[in-house]
Amino acid sequence: MTSLKLTDVGKTYGNAVEVLKHIDLEIETGELVVFVGPSGCGKSTLLRMIAGLEKISSGTLEIDGQVVNNVPPAQRGIAMVFQSYALYPHMTVRDNMTFALKLAKKSKAEIDEAVNKAARILQLEPYLDRLPKALSGGQRQRVAIGRSIVRDPKVYLFDEPLSNLDAALRVATRIEIAQLKESMPESTMIYVTHDQVEAMTLASRIVVLANKGIAQVGTPLELYERPENEFVAQFIGSPAMNLFPGEIVETGARTVIRLDGGGTAVSAVPTQAADKGLKVNIGIRPEDFVETEGEAAYTGTVAITEALGEVTLLYFETDADQPVIAKLPGIHADVRGRQVSLAAAPEKVQVFHNGISLYYR
Amino acid sequence: MSPIIQGIITVIIGVGGCIGYFYLSNLILDRVIFPPRNDDNGRNINRATMVRPWLFLFPAIFALGLYLVYPVVGSFWRSLFNRSGNEFIGMGNYATMFGEEGFRQALFNNFLWVLVVPAACTFMGLLVAQLTDRLRWGNIAKSLIFMPMAISFVGASLIWKFVYANDPEIGIINAVRDSFGMAPIDVMQIPFWNNFFLMIILIWIQTGFAMVILSAALRGIPEETIEAAIIDGANPFQIFFKIKVPQIVGTIVVVWTTITILVLKVFDIVYAMTGGNFDTEILPSYMMDYMFRDDGRATAVAFVIMVIVLPVMIFNIRQARKEMH
Known part of the structure; x- marks a missing residue:
């Protein structure tokens, strides 16, 4: 069932500054959709438009089949968790969580039940009568989540909820959010983050935003294995995917590309005879590279190594703007300054023409 | 030289x-x-x-x-000595003072001033700060309201002398009355209420001060708490009274007490407008009446004023310090 639907949604400030355009997206009930993108891509703006904190300049937003463009935030059936928690500093935890219910004139019994339930789920029971300033960052974030839960919304909106937490707490809270989602399978969640790990681990689907629009929508592994374009290819995964320019020399079920750098790569992406001679970029993830004695896609001299124990990152000397990076498993001592030849399995080689993957033609 | x-x-x-x-x-x-x-x-x-x-x-x-x-x-x-300062009379000055009708009148009037002026200034200042926030011409409005702060109390009194003037050609109150065919009145001579007409002058001066401080405090409220309240379904009034005001209550108290202290010291307005006549005397102007004529009495009044101001002052400083943390 569709929970939330965006149709050709756009956002302009004034008449000139266009932030988002032509956003089409359907979110099913029970999904956890993560918006990611570089800073300034409008992911928070899109979330705030869904929340009703920003006006929708064009297009329609439907929640549960009802167009809500002009419905005030409180009546949209959404709840939002802010990056800065946004707790009311003068109210106790209980009052923070009941504020919306009191405004909605719910009965006292109803309010108590909702609060106690939320407090139990979030382990906030001992803190209900404290002020926010007497809580730790993680507890505050739980109160902010509790404030959403008590309202029993159709859609939960999370705006970078973990950014203000330290690294250890971030991991713990991330898992808590995942568990919370498990315990509420009927609730739809939209989650904005710039942290890839959060996106990959939490999302049932990821929406990558770039250049005022959606670059790709898909499950985390779809985005990782089959990026639709060079932007997504390089945005998902760390270090970013290596791109090498080249020319298609053999077509068919397997495509052979001769690279401008001298190497040859074979891709499992099928091509037609007409594609022969096409100028393409091939993409290989650093972790998909293997050292080879035979035919290499890339041969270069190692400039810098970063030994992380489980893997070793090799940075190659290159004239191009983009660094060439390989991530080889295990420890590779003494490769610095040496020539290394690298190849990758055909399934791991992406082919892009004009920035778009040939796989999706 | x-x-x-x-x-x-x-x-x-x-x-x-x-x-x-x-x-x-x-x-x-x-x-x-x-x-x-x-x-x-x-x-x-x-x-x-x-x-x-x-x-x-x-x-x-x-x-x-x-x-x-x-x-x-x-x-x-x-203050423990007599008029000419050569005879020790103990609490004599205080005793005569408290027995005197004029002093009790001044004390009562001062009480009215303390009750009305800080409340009115803070309320209007808060109102203006909230209403002009985020308006394009809000800053112009604020500058205009702040401007009286730059005028001395005596100067302001002179301006308001024109406003309250008897002649309908000059005074706006009597101009309005005149247009309804009513005879001109001198508002400075209406007992009891004339106090409030005097207070208006100080409110006019001090609202700007309250507005500036409260405006800054309102700006300091985290935007997200207001957005969270919008999502929680609060209407603008509820946002103002339940989210914004409680977050700046410390600043409101500081503004309130600061103006209270000022009110307890103001004498220029009464002195310039009525000279303390028509039952408008307040403590500082009462003190001025005795200064140089009976220094024993004048210093006794000064001391009473200090005793009244002191607790407000201490509270004010404590509150202001708390705000800084």
């Missing part, structure tokens, strides 16, 4: 004296009293560090002691 040269010499002596004092006193401390030498090296450095703040504080403490503490003690002492 020409006054310019005198001025220059004064400045040189003043500034040079300050520099000389700090330089020499520190020099003496480091070289003579606690020289970091031999065995006492580390210990003497620590000792000098402990003494040093007092070297810097001394001039200020001394000046404050001379010009604040001494006058307070001196005034109190003087």
